[in-house]
Amino acid sequence: MNGWTSANIPDQTGRTFVVTGANSGLGAETAKALVGVGANVILACRNTAKADAVASKLGPNATVAQLDLADLASVRSFASSFTGADVLINNAGLMAVPLRRTADGFEMQIGTNHLGHFALTALLLPKITDRVVTVSSGVHQIGNIQLDDLNWEKRRYRRWQAYGDSKMANLMFGLELAKRLAEAGSSKESFIAHPGYAATELQGRSENFMDVLAKLSNKLPIAQSAADGALPQLYAATMSGLPSGTYYGPTKFFGLHGAPGRNKYKKAADDADFRAALWAESEKLTGEKFDVSGS
Template sequence: MTTFNAAQLPAMTGRTVVVTGANSGIGRAAAHALAAAGARVVLAVRDLAKGQAAAATMAGDVEVRRLDLADLASIRAFAEDFTDPIDVLINNAGLMVPPLGRTKDGFELQIGTNHLGHFALTNLLLPRIRERVVTVSSSGHRAGTIDLDDLNWERRRYRAFPAYAQSKLANLLFTAELQRRLADVDSSVRATAAHPGLAATNLLDHLDDRRSVLRRFTNRLSQSEADGALPTLYAAVADVPGGSYAGPGGFLQGRGAPKLVSRSRTARNSTLARRLWTRSEELTGVTYPLARTNVTGT
């Protein structure tokens, strides 16, 4: 496929898609397109009022449910309450370069929300997922390193962008290890990943526009939220192999039609991916639920 846009989505009638962080940005744009294609779309959001406002802009079968990825109790409650089959889970919600903060469980805010929250959610929902798990990463993963002994920045001096890059690298390592585990139990569910390139979203709203070089750079070169959502949609519905990574096909993967793109060498480190998985299980208390006698999607 050389081009891809939201109009090329297949008919999604009868399929359920859960999108985290779907009240704004590329999550909202992806949810809007999926609902227009006929899917039942669940906006899994921390702020119900913002979720309802986003849902009001969408046509079709759209509902809003509360999910706070910075709170393991909220994640467990969402997974326990949502008992219907899920065709596609889109792990979209994320934070980018906030000041140092902690989740309710004491995790550094970016690794806790961007990775550990989605790790727990995916594994809790996995027995009900029938088609695909899409996790949104970033080209910023290339600057990332994983410190398994200090994922939560308790020993190091906190630096916001390295913490963000670590969390986005974790997204890709998670996708790779999830796909390996799915293949190991002969599941037809596929784990894929995507990044939006430079998309004009609200991720940097906490920065002072007048002082932020990053904000000015992004505003000048970015594409729209709708275009930024295309790699996510591509990873969700295109006939791509498990473990694939989609992003814009233009200059430096900043914008353009989505295609399968490369990732850093560290993101391809299968040993690190397995070690991160084990550490994530230890931190969240959530383990991989599938065995050969309990295979989803087949």
């Protein structure tokens, strides 16, 4: 790969990162790369057995903490014992799963990918010193969020639309957080990243014929490795001088693979009124008042 790679990550000795969903795929590769440049990494995962296996290979700079983003009680428990970090990477996610509900009754994809991370960031932000990176997806382009039915209680469920909506919510959240931090005069920053097409365990969870297609497409040249797919979030998490509120992803073949760089996104995400409404609805649903003024 030409361009920025993990070899270009600046030294991170003495810095601490929280990576959600670091037990496999992009999260595990992100943790591996960060530990490799001296960082301390908290692997915040639902499946702690898998996370322990990853951490054991990374050494003493990697620690594991239980976090189930599909359960707000777990999010609050994690936050209550959290002592601080430089960077939070909101990486964990589900893609195109059948209709299921979180412990709090949210549709599983919006509940895990967006609402769980929204609540987590709200609770952790006072103890994050540098930045938040939220992982979206190129599939945000199909996002068409319905604020009056965020949890798919009125409409016929469509798993890919629900995924696209959750990834648009991730993008809008990252943009709105950057705006609010700047307006509050905070030095903290917010970035958004996406992996392009990366062959990970995220694919193959649809429990239908799409799983077969996913396994086949993961073998095509268009698919990046998980390590390459992690580069945009590593770039956003470690590089200095980036404008807060910017979106990073692969720079080749329509953003599907290649070295990371600044990407364009669906312009609907710039609707400030809609972003504010989504923020308010997220506060209402999670019960977490998100105050950036003290950040």
